[in-house]
Amino acid sequence: MPGLEDLYREIILDHYKNPRNEGTFPTPPAIKAEGHNPLCGDELTVYLILEDDVIKDIRITGQGCSISRSSASLMSVAVKGKTLAQVDRLLKIFKSMMSISTNANGEPEAVEPEEYSERELGELVALQGVVKFPVRIKCATLSWNTLIQALEDRAS
Amino acid sequence: MPGLEDLYREIILDHYKNPRNEGTFPTPPAIKAEGHNPLCGDELTVYLILEDDVIKDIRITGQGCSISRSSASLMSVAVKGKTLAQVDRLLKIFKSMMSISTNANGEPEAVEPEEYSERELGELVALQGVVKFPVRIKCATLSWNTLIQALEDRAS
Amino acid sequence: MERMNTPTATSKPLNVSEIRKDFPIFTRHDGRPLYFLDSAASSQKPLSVLQAMDDYYSTTHANVHRGVYQLAEHATELYEGARFKIGRFVGAPNPSREILFTKNATESINLLSTSLTRGPLHRGDVVVLTEMEHHANLVPWLIAKEQFGIEIRYIRIDDNGYLILDEIDKILEDAKVLSVTLTSNVLGTLNPVAKLARLAHKNGAIVIGDGAQYVPHIATDVNELGLDFLAFTGHKMLGPTGIGVLWGKADLLEDLPPFLGGGDMITDVRLDGFTPNELPWKFEAGTPPIAEAIGLGAAVDYLENLGMDRVREHEVALLSYAFEKLESNFGKDITIHGPRNISDRSGVISFDFNNIHPHDISQILDQSGVCVRAGHHCAKPLMRHLGIAATARASFHIYNESADVDALIDALAKAQAFFG
Amino acid sequence: MERMNTPTATSKPLNVSEIRKDFPIFTRHDGRPLYFLDSAASSQKPLSVLQAMDDYYSTTHANVHRGVYQLAEHATELYEGARFKIGRFVGAPNPSREILFTKNATESINLLSTSLTRGPLHRGDVVVLTEMEHHANLVPWLIAKEQFGIEIRYIRIDDNGYLILDEIDKILEDAKVLSVTLTSNVLGTLNPVAKLARLAHKNGAIVIGDGAQYVPHIATDVNELGLDFLAFTGHKMLGPTGIGVLWGKADLLEDLPPFLGGGDMITDVRLDGFTPNELPWKFEAGTPPIAEAIGLGAAVDYLENLGMDRVREHEVALLSYAFEKLESNFGKDITIHGPRNISDRSGVISFDFNNIHPHDISQILDQSGVCVRAGHHCAKPLMRHLGIAATARASFHIYNESADVDALIDALAKAQAFFG
Ligand SMILES: Cc1ncc(COP(=O)(O)O)c(C=O)c1O
């Protein structure tokens, strides 16, 4: 049985207790999206300030468990200042780490984790242990899915 | 395990192969009712000529297994010439023998067989063995239920 | 269980250590201790239930109802015998006609919402529910609203988790249906169903009880409760998955149009129409859950053998013990939802703890072998009313003992230390 | 089985005496010989299926999907793993989204008839069925006709039990749905489903296959068959009662409104409405048949281990043997319904014998331990077409051998003597 320390790394507890980039932005200029985890009712709102193809700033509000809150906080740090292409790459790596990935039809499909360096992931690597607790994967990915939602809503 | 001879008494095979009172009557003067056994699709039509409260004559057509056909033939002999009160008594005895009886609401209910003499039943007693083969009870009672139906239709 | 106070105890308490031997999971699980406090989601099964099904499959299986040969006849007898037994267990006056087998309590309620809108209900008719219903007693009616156009009214709940009955006359006015849970799967509230049924009947409404969390734990009599229909589910009452039950008054069932179509529920089928079968088969389309009915029959035997009054006393005792322990250990750090009065509660305890998210609580408790549920418990409207997204919930059945509560307390202390 | 002629045999024949050892009923039944020739009604179960369910209940049971703790997580893995395995068994491209668990094949078809009329179908739309359908694929559509107003057209059958396809273009014209059995449970006819599907798709119709009698006996690939939906049932394919399956193309399922309402099939519930969940859970309301899915998974393992091609070859061989024996022993006294060509048939033989009523035949055969079904086999319109009320039907599965056929012949000879 995987131990609690696999799940609740120190970085995670830190981001949970001291979430970065918490709060809201007025919309506009920000864009936003709401996400929720039907399993537990957790809810999250992501606000993005985009300039050209760069995420200039991000804020997140909501309620959730330690994994979903810390993952949101970690994500906010990871994507701030990044181009959309960079975010896309990060997302792909993150999903690989969570051992969920999607096929051409957007359908979930288990795949081999692709190649990536830990350096690219940075602090996000702290969430690696979540994969041993499959029910919690949805907690870890909630903020990412909400981020994608915000970007897709804007595109359409 | 009850043996075949419990079910297929000689009288039964005789009535099966040589059904009494087979045929139809014009309606009117006859009244009639159709019955069927949803289990196997067997169908039966009972024709009655009533005078006052007496079944003056009866005919039966249809298709069915040896038990349903012979029971119909045996019934036709048993009720011909009887008053409705006598038929009612016969029906009650027959149902007791089949160990099915109904409560005040017309709902089926298993009851102790009530007192009756074999003499009253006459040849009908040949059907006694059917009760050891519960699936076949519906075959044995089809003609009786159709008879009741005919009498009830007339009443209403 | 020395420390329990059971004021209403009238009979010999359950011998839990003997009972636990009947449940293979407590010995066959992976070796770690198992403090299973999630019976409200699904109970464990005694060996006798598994054996009843195995025996059936190993000696008697054949499809029921249509076979003339003995094997099929015996299978039919076992299946119909289970129907009878299960009906008697809830006080059905005429079990062999009034007990319908479904796949779960959810299907039982969908059967009603569908057949009622195909039959007696008219567009715009009022169905009364409560704010504390499980999704199983909400979504079928929301579908009926969407597809057919019923109106839904809700009985609200107060801060202590009781139904607010001040305006009940107005709410029930002209109502055609009242469908209410006998006890909340989140708050534990035992609702005053007999009283509600009387009021609803005065208004001419039919009364449906959701007994999913009640029948497994408390002696149930549909007549005393004044119900017209009662839905419950096998897997929460020591029975197998894959089976639910709907009891209904024969005359009401008689008048209801069928639900699912297929074999067994007909007396005749033509290319242009069909004639429904008699009760209860009119509502059982296709091959029924034969082994599951037999398994549920064995579960009922097991419960009856213990005595449902003793089962209830046992759970009240555990509830008292747990309340006392939780409050004396954690004081203001814990908030237990629902009534304070134990005798108004069934054996579930939903709580907030130290603002630690229920997911995290459940995860940490699991590390000590303590299984509690975390989430919205399929009662999102109730969660919204409580102003929270989720709770942690511990729930009891006959195999639970004070050691389970003690383990819960210890594990909560660990969670407190971890996230504190 | 020396006398069998199996022209298409390509692999090692099944070792039936070994197989029979895996089925407890053949040793544990009441001691009399058991010639079980009624698998088309329901098959017997191998020990591995019973054990998979017992093991699950004894080590891993908890409700699925919502639990954070390991037990619930493992239960969910087993349940979802069974879904995947069963999907692969019928060639589903995306089993984890496209396989829905129901309670039986009947519910699978009711799900479709209900959700289709809530969604893409309009009043007056044409649904095409055949005259040889089981009630499970008739009554749901007759209810949809009554409740919603679809039009039903039938493909008729000829004197040899084949579908008449002369006017098929006209029948399928403007049709929105074609729902057809892959093989008749009475005649044994294997229908040209791939061809029908092509024609129906040309007309823009969606194609539903009733695989209840096919999937248990013949290697099934939904792509090769060209289906959009496939319904089948656990208990006829060595699995437990209480579980059915519906496979559907993901994009079609995606667009269908839900069927039953309740827990698990939602992402959100409000007092005034709800939001459905993702596939496949959108169609699984309430606690699913967890142990049953795991049992059906074990049944699929058992069948795959034998190899479905060998299963089919075995049944073709038995069919040939039975045809030969029945005709050489009884000549004109027996009439076998359906195609003469064995390769056009699945393993069921319905027959009239000497004008003896099927009930009487079945009763007398039972005396010798020979179990056959007697009745309308839930296909009353087909019976009407054949001009009879009932037939006797013998049907095969992997545990049947030539001794079963020999016992059938002997017992029929006794019936002939008795009623002759
Ligand atoms: C062709 C066919 N379709 C559907 C069914 C219904 O299966 P179930 O009773 O398991 O729903 C049957 C079984 O009797 C069948 O033979």
Ligand SMILES: Cc1ncc(COP(=O)(O)O)c(C=O)c1O
């Ligand atoms: C109050 C209540 N009603 C209905 C249900 C539904 O039971 P099932 O999932 O067996 O259909 C549940 C179980 O979760 C429940 O707690």
